[in-house]
Amino acid sequence: MAVSTTSEKLQIFEEPILDNSLVSLHEYTYKPFGSPNYKNSDEIRIGVHFQDLILDIADSYIYIERKFTSNDPTKACKLSNNALVFIFEEIRYEMGGEQVAIVRKPGITTTLKIMTSFGETQKRSLLTCGWGLTATKQDILDGASGTFSGRLPLKYLMGFAEDYTKGIFNVKQELIFIMARTYNNSYIGEVDAKIEISKIEWKIRHIVPDDRQKPKLLSRLSKGNGKT
Template identity: 35%
Template sequence: MIVKVRNTIPSVENDHVFLLQCLRILNVSQQTSYDNSIESFEYHSYKPYVTSFNKNDEIRIPINQQDLYVLPSLSSLYIDGKVNVYNSTTKEKVSNVHFVNNPVLFLFRDIRYELNGVEIDQIKIAGVTTTIKSYLSLNENNENKSKCTRVWGWSTGGTSNTSGGAFSTSIPLKNILAFAEDYEKNIINCKHELVLLRSNTNLNAIKLNTSEVVEDIIINEIVWRVPHIKVSERERISLLKHLEKDRDIPLAFRSWDLYEYPLLPKTRKHTWSIKTSSQIEKPRFVVIALQTNRKHNAKLSMAEFDHCHVRDVKVFVNSSYYPYEGLNVSFSEDKFILLYGQYARFQQSYHGRQLEPLMGLKEFRDVVPLFVIDCSRQHETLKGSIDVRVEIETDQEIPDQTTAYCLILNDCIFEYKPLSNIVKKIS
């Protein structure tokens, strides 16, 4: 009997993994080590000075004690409240209230973070900004699994509340501010303040049936839960030496800047001059999203977007333009695979992860048709101010009451001196 042996050629990657396993297996003399540099990790709750959170109110949550080691990237915002909805026909209170996706952040206009009294990060139109960013960054297989995201109200189809409209959420700060997402180090010897500006309307947070009317959305409590770190004596001495030298400590992150065009003209081609920025604030990604008659309209979800028959979007950074070739999208003929590919590749380019987008092809078309333009690779010779403009081209005239949003993800660098309490932006 002849036995045939199939020759296999192991890949370089498999060889590398096998060698690492062999090294671990054979290293019998390796000593056990423990990391005791952090002695305790405790959450502390901070509340605002005011106890009422009405429309247009500014809500400040301070951390005034300076001799602390705090970790904002792992902090969270706890919000408790109640929605009062009644039936205009029967005049009875509605017990089953339907929230849109990411509803609580639609209750706030702006959210910003201040360090030693200097604003280092801010998002505008908090609900729209965080919704677009979460559609881009979330997936089903990383730490932001669907069961966890429901804690802060994230559900792409919205949420039906059967408890009479009472709600409570705990939202990680890294899902609200770019600074908390990117800067994962502790901050020493600084005053912190989280500032929230309440929106002037409640209609964007809920979705009503024909006969339903929202009476009010009441926020009962807002708590900022921040980790405090207690370090070992050795680490404390090392940090104190750094503090005494008062050297600049860099704070680098990628900011989320949202720009709004309230009413697009009824045309098939429109040019939008977005902004002029410095050399440091280079745009890395530009995301265009459109909505038709959704703002302040509780009959439609503010957390969803419309394609408006857009055929092509081109972003100009000074004289350079992105993408190099036109997209030639056709939503009526289901020809938008190139657009979906740009959306799917965002996580790989921005987060360095595998391609695992949150939305499938059909969901992308119906719920979140975002135009994600990657302009992260730019000429080093680009000097001086940077002008950003967008050209939008459609197959049909843009409908009435259409709002355009442009989310730009920029480089942003601050520095702070822990002893002299100086915070400055690098420009």
């Protein structure tokens, strides 16, 4: 907790410090190229090719919708813990055509990460990621329609998004997903089930700077190395 000195308490007529460097943060949706019919082992690419944007990649997330149907409704079959991530075999992030990060078997890697690094309070906040599901706790599943959805923050999947929190500007970016060969790890029960993926989207906030900040950014960019 910050402690104010006596002199600071007397500065009652001092002008407040206001940060107006950002005009807005608006979320935009980016969708995959090609057909929306996603099958096992398919490669799915979501690209951002507008180079005049400042993007908040660190706080971006993947939104997923799927339909879950048991092969035998009379027998028990439920979504497994971390079911949303187990649909992927591999996830890659590329910037300017160069690979920046890759995660293979993301269902396993995120499970190990959460079990070893997250406290109980943090784990409870991950329900929308599909974490914490049990046979009796299926919060992300609509039992009537069989559909379920969730959001996977990029920092949940890739370490660089936890470490680099600044905006990214003037470069093409792409997320590449390789779907799992089978979705068996996404459910548990007495019978097999069918999972159909209806939607995968990348949600990214666009950072809009104040007009006074734009010349500074462009000036640094024109120098080629981002330094003054």
